[in-house]
Amino acid sequence: MLNSDFRILEWASTHGAKQPYFFYIKDYKPFALAGIYDYWPGCEETAEIVSAAIITTDANALLKPYHSRMPVIIESHNYNHWLDRENNNTEELMAMLYPREYTELTCHAVSQYVNAPKNNDPNCIKSA
Numbered sequence: 001m002l003n004s005d006f007r008i009l010e011w012a013s014t015h016g017a018k019q020p021y022f023f024y025i026k027d028y029k030p031f032a033l034a035g036i037y038d039y040w041p042g043c044e045e046t047a048e049i050v051s052a053a054i055i056t057t058d059a060n061a062l063l064k065p066y067h068s069r070m071p072v073i074i075e076s077h078n079y080n081h082w083l084d085r086e087n088n089n090t091e092e093l094m095a096m097l098y099p100r101e102y103t104e105l106t107c108h109a110v111s112q113y114v115n116a117p118k119n120n121d122p123n124c125i126k127s128a
Contacts, residue, residue, distance in 0.1 A: 011066075012065065012066040012067070019109055019128075020109070020110050020111075020112065020114050020115065021066055021107050021108065021109055021110065022107060022108055022109075022110045022114075022124075022125045023062075023063065023105060023106070023107040024105070024106065024107070024125075025102075025104050025105060025106075026104045026105075026106055027104075029104070031073055031074075031076075032073065032074040032076070032079060032082070033054050033055075033071040033072065033073060033074065034054070034055040034071070034072035034073075034074050034082065034096065034097060035052055035053060035054050035055065036052070036053055036055060037050070037051065037052040037053075038050075038051050038052075039051075054071045054072075055071070055072045055097060056069040056070060056071055056072065057069065057070060057071075057072050057097055057098055057099045058070075058098075058099045059099060060099040060100060060101050060102070060105075061101055062101075062102070062105055062106075062107065063099075066107075070099060072096065072097050072098075072099075073100065073102065073105075074096060075096075075100075078096055081093070081096075082096060108127050108128075109127065109128040110124065110125055110126060110127065110128050111123075111126065111128045113126075
């Protein structure tokens with residue numbers, strides 16, 4: 001799953017209030033999160049089911065102060081391996097699911113503006 005917004009948002013509790021933080025790759029480069037999906041076509045009694053989930057792992061050093069988990073980031077050289085429907089090598093796939101220390105990953109605090117679903121513009125990621 002390509003994160004086309006190039007970001008992860010996380011809220012941390014500080015002094016009883018929740019502060020949102022914007023996590024992103026420096027230079028706003030796109031990155032991919034490890035995800036899984038499934039499809040069940042249904043039958044006469046039940047509707048079809050389409051489901052998806054982002055895979056998480058333990059937080060790395062950057063995210064640990066904000067949350068105990070983080071999404072698994074798939075490195076670009078592994079995109080084809082991760083997305084290959086014929087790849088049944090679970091050992092190879094599982095090896096991609098750990099909390100790497102990404103030197104290009106960074107973050108900054110953002111305002112509470114991001115908390116309103118109607119707000120979907122660049123102001124969501126301005127520094128607080």
